[in-house]
Amino acid sequence: MIGNILEYKGYHSKIEYDAESKVLRGKIEGVSDFIDFETDDIADVENQFHQAVDDYIEFCKEVGKKPEKEYKGMFNVRISPDLHKKLAICALKDGETLNSEVEKAIIQFINMSFESVSLNNKISAK
Structure with a gap:
């Protein structure tokens, strides 16, 4: 827990x-x-x-229904047009997709969050 x-x-x-x-x-x-x-x-x-x-x-x-799994790996995020543009430019510069850039940012955020509660649950990209 x-x-x-x-x-x-x-x-x-x-x-x-x-x-x-x-x-x-x-x-x-x-x-x-x-x-x-x-x-x-x-x-x-x-x-x-x-x-x-x-x-x-x-x-x-x-x-006769298959139990749903938690979290299917897709969700919508609403951000400002300016942030969207900057993220798209970063992805273009890095030769990545927008989804890939968002995934990397989320991984970094989660790893920092787990560090703050001293958990050893680091994650990495697929």
Whole structure:
């Protein structure tokens, strides 16, 4: 677990406290289906998350649907036209595609972020 992020069978959830209801809630991230869970027992949070993932996988099996994998590797990013232009010029100068330049920048950002929390999870380009 990293902070309040849980991982199980390749799925992730951020745990948040709902002060009004006095429960801990989570939602499985990175899939189009809405899969959530909650508990008022901190010792049961991980179990509820695991149960939500297992129930999702079982439901998919029952209806003949392949469970979604988290994050398909594509997303839209909205940036200013000026930043878009500068990035495109950098890519052209480096003989790279725009996607490749963005991927390199994201890798650099993630590696710096992991260094700041002392994790040894460096990544590199495909």
